[in-house]
Amino acid sequence: MSTYKDLLKQREALEQQIAEARVREVAQALSQVHELIAEFELSPQEVFPPSKSGRSSVKAVSKVAPKYRNSATGETWTGRGKAPKWIEGQDRAQFVIA
Numbered sequence: 001m002s003t004y005k006d007l008l009k010q011r012e013a014l015e016q017q018i019a020e021a022r023v024r025e026v027a028q029a030l031s032q033v034h035e036l037i038a039e040f041e042l043s044p045q046e047v048f049p050p051s052k053s054g055r056s057s058v059k060a061v062s063k064v065a066p067k068y069r070n071s072a073t074g075e076t077w078t079g080r081g082k083a084p085k086w087i088e089g090q091d092r093a094q095f096v097i098a
């Protein structure tokens with residue numbers, strides 16, 4: 001049975017082998033990619049096309065129409081998030097925007 005120190009040395013040796021193998025295989029992959037790009041005369045836009053929305057994984061924020069209006073001040077509230085002080089504790093039906 002191996003000791004803790006022996007196992008740590010083995011792990012360290014394996015991690016070094018993994019890192020070396022990765023460097024070697026990444027270099028081979030890049031070489032293949034470069035060859036294919038040259039062979040087919042690909043442009044950067046063909047290899048990395050822009051996303052459909054023009055942005056990558058950014059959600060569009062849409063405005064929500066106000067649902068309630070304070071007739072005294074003209075302030076509005078969408079009904080989302082924390083209720084404003086002018087509507088707290090009151091019947092919201094009287095503030096609904098028709």
